[in-house]
Amino acid sequence: MPSLRSIAAAVAATALTAGLGTQAVALTGAPDAATKAASADVRPAAWYCGYDNRVTPPTIGYPSTGNTVKELQCLLTQCGYYAGPITGIFDSATATALRRFQYDHAIPNDGVVGPSTWNALRNCDVV
Template sequence: MPSLRSIAAAAAAAALTAGLSTPAAALTAAPADVRPAALYCGYDNRPTPPSVGPGSTGSAVRELQCLLTQCAYYAGPVNGVFDRATAVALRAFQNDRGIPYDGIVGPQTWIALRNCDVA
């Protein structure tokens, strides 16, 4: 598996041979239709973790809290406890994305969380 350093060196070389003045220009020259990678916090790396809701605990809830933080909806602790603050953040997130709120984080919400646009 190539190291991050070798990947960066290859990108810099490609930028220079492509006629771009600096390696940084290569990073800004990406096509507009390229989507950013899905968000993963590392607590639960499955694309669609199991459904969670009020009273749930564990790594899937930590992943939820972290993703809600990354998407700018949650400012509480990433403690793995689906509490009131987590539910309030979830309600706002689902409402903004047109996902019916039922208190449960199911497949549709996980996909939206993994692909939220952060400014």
């Protein structure tokens, strides 16, 4: 059964996702262990931009619009694949960036953002 401290840490990590490209790091060890870890040794649990904080948002593709597309565009920016504006419109620039990301990460290059693509986006190495 999780302790109150580990639940509070998980809630705090989730709350950190409100900022653009925020790392959400869940601390499950004792506070001493967490404070001793050097920042270079800590990997983000997942990246969230704050537009859609679900671990696996719905599957999207052209011509989707809305906050889930903004989350996609932001994550593609964080991963170094998209340089356009965060508009929430799944346009040709978004599709091109997505296909390059999928190709580079050995994900079926179909231009559709499903569970495997969301997972890779949430856990990519940030440039």
